[in-house]
Amino acid sequence: MNNAKFKQDLVDTIPRLRAFARSISGNRDRADDLVQETLAKAIANKDKFTEGTNLTAWLITILRNQYYSVGRKMQREVADPDGEHAASLESKPQQAGHLEMKDFLSALQVLPDDQREALILIGASGFSYEEAADILGVRPGTVKSRVSRARARLEELMSGQESFERSDLAVAESAELIQNALSAQP
Numbered sequence: 001m002n003n004a005k006f007k008q009d010l011v012d013t014i015p016r017l018r019a020f021a022r023s024i025s026g027n028r029d030r031a032d033d034l035v036q037e038t039l040a041k042a043i044a045n046k047d048k049f050t051e052g053t054n055l056t057a058w059l060i061t062i063l064r065n066q067y068y069s070v071g072r073k074m075q076r077e078v079a080d081p082d083g084e085h086a087a088s089l090e091s092k093p094q095q096a097g098h099l100e101m102k103d104f105l106s107a108l109q110v111l112p113d114d115q116r117e118a119l120i121l122i123g124a125s126g127f128s129y130e131e132a133a134d135i136l137g138v139r140p141g142t143v144k145s146r147v148s149r150a151r152a153r154l155e156e157l158m159s160g161q162e163s164f165e166r167s168d169l170a171v172a173e174s175a176e177l178i179q180n181a182l183s184a185q186p
Contacts, residue, residue: 003046006046006049007043009055010039010042010043010055010059013055013056013059014035014039016056016060017034017035017038017039017056017059017060017063018031018032018035020060020063020064021034021035021038021063021067024064024067025067034063034066034067034070035063037063037066038059038062038063038066039059041062041066042058042059042062100158102166102171103157103158103166104154104158104174105170105171105174105175105178106164106165106166106167106170106171106174107154107157107158107164108154108170108174108177109170109173109174110153110157110164110165110170111150111153111154114136114146115146115147115149115150115153116150116177117136117146118132118136118143118146118147118150119146119147119150119151119154120177120178120181121135121136121143121181122143122147123147124177124178124181124182125181125182129143129144129147
């Protein structure tokens with residue numbers, strides 16, 4: 001099919017394409033955009049059209065696929081004309097998170113052994129208070145008390161209310177305790 005004939009056939013199908021686009025989109029402006037996109041794709045992919053087949057059907061298939069592709073894309077998009085949503089998606093630099101984790105692991109070593117052990121059994125290993133009490137050989141209320149005191153003390157340490165020594169050794173010891181606790185989950 002020569003180029004001039006192909007272009008004339010495209011122009012001849014525009015009214016049918018517009019009618020179909022309006023029927024599926026329900027919007028005149030959106031329909032015109034779909035027709036324009038369809039014609040642009042058809043011209044770009046002219047070599048994929050088999051001469052002697054139904055050009056209108058081929059174009060409607062392109063239009064329909066374009067409509068559904070754009071529809072799927074629009075479902076994933078969020079309308080955000082004033083940029084409020086985009087601003088809420090900010091992420092803090094990861095260095096701060098890394099430093100906070102190192103502080104937490106150092107602070108964990110400041111806790112008394114009984115509080116640290118109870119906290120790790122409940123928080124990292126996922127044991128219930130009753131299971132942790134059996135492991136520690138104490139009553140469940142004692143475990144709850146130790147965990148509560150440990151959390152309160154960690155809050156004080158992490159908020160800067162109380163200073164503590166930050167060391168790589170403390171970080172390594174706490175990391176090992178937590179790693180062992182995670183591998184010993186119930």
